[in-house]
Amino acid sequence: MDKIYIEGLRLESLIGVYDWERTAPRPLLVDLCMHCDLSRAAQTDNVTDTIDYALVAESLERVAEKSSFELLEALASAMLDALFAEFDVQEATLKLSKPDILANAQNVAVQLTRGRP
Numbered sequence: 001m002d003k004i005y006i007e008g009l010r011l012e013s014l015i016g017v018y019d020w021e022r023t024a025p026r027p028l029l030v031d032l033c034m035h036c037d038l039s040r041a042a043q044t045d046n047v048t049d050t051i052d053y054a055l056v057a058e059s060l061e062r063v064a065e066k067s068s069f070e071l072l073e074a075l076a077s078a079m080l081d082a083l084f085a086e087f088d089v090q091e092a093t094l095k096l097s098k099p100d101i102l103a104n105a106q107n108v109a110v111q112l113t114r115g116r117p
């Protein structure tokens with residue numbers, strides 16, 4: 001299956017388990033791999049025949065801005081729900097990173113893989 005990637009998408013969301021995390025939005029990073037059929041767009045060279053990754057990025061940004069989950073898992077799942085609701089994606093893997101949150105680690109992340117419901 002063909003794939004479209006969005007890598008290192010910077011977002012902000014109010015997210016975290018602890019009170020000190022819930023006073024301001026925090027920077028997050030998304031890496032997304034979408035399985036989809038790109039054969040028509042490869043022939044027509046027309047963005048309306050494919051999944052417009054710019055629109056996908058905007059959708060993920062909207063989910064992040066509007067939500068206030070505690071866990072990365074919950075936000076990643078909501079992002080995938082929006083992706084399948086709005087775009088013709090067959091399967092997707094989304095990695096959601098929260099950099100610089102642990103004193104002794106560069107990054108923490110969760111990764112979810114889901115098929116079209």
Ligand SMILES: Nc1nc2c(c(=O)[nH]1)N=C([C@H](O)[C@@H](O)CO)CN2
Pocket residue numbers: 015016017018021070071072073098101
């Ligand atoms: N599996 C997870 N573990 C933790 C999360 C999370 O989202 N998923 N979040 C936290 C805190 O919010 C963390 O960012 C600060 O300690 C802890 N563990």
